[in-house]
Amino acid sequence: MFLLASIVVFAIYFTNVALGAFFQAAVLGDVGEMLVLLAAAVLFVVAILQKEADQKDKDGS
Template sequence: MFLYAALVVFVVYFANVALGAFANAAILGDVGEMLVLFAASILFVVAILQKEADRNNKNGS
């Protein structure tokens, strides 16, 4: 679930960058872009840590 959330947030970031580059109509400013990218990174790390914890529980470690 967190991995999908990270993907959605990153798509929002990418769409904003693409809008700014091609249409000169970026929705978010610099700080907004930073916060969205930070949120995507945090969600990705949480997803990876959850998958690692699930794998360790499955192996009995």
């Protein structure tokens, strides 16, 4: 779930960057881009930590 959320948030970031690069129509400013990218990174880290915890529980360690 967190991994999917991370992908969605990163897609929003990428779309904004592409709009700014090709059409000069970026929706988010610099701070908005930073916050969206930060959210994607945090969600990705949470997803990885959750998967590691699930794997640890599965192994019984």
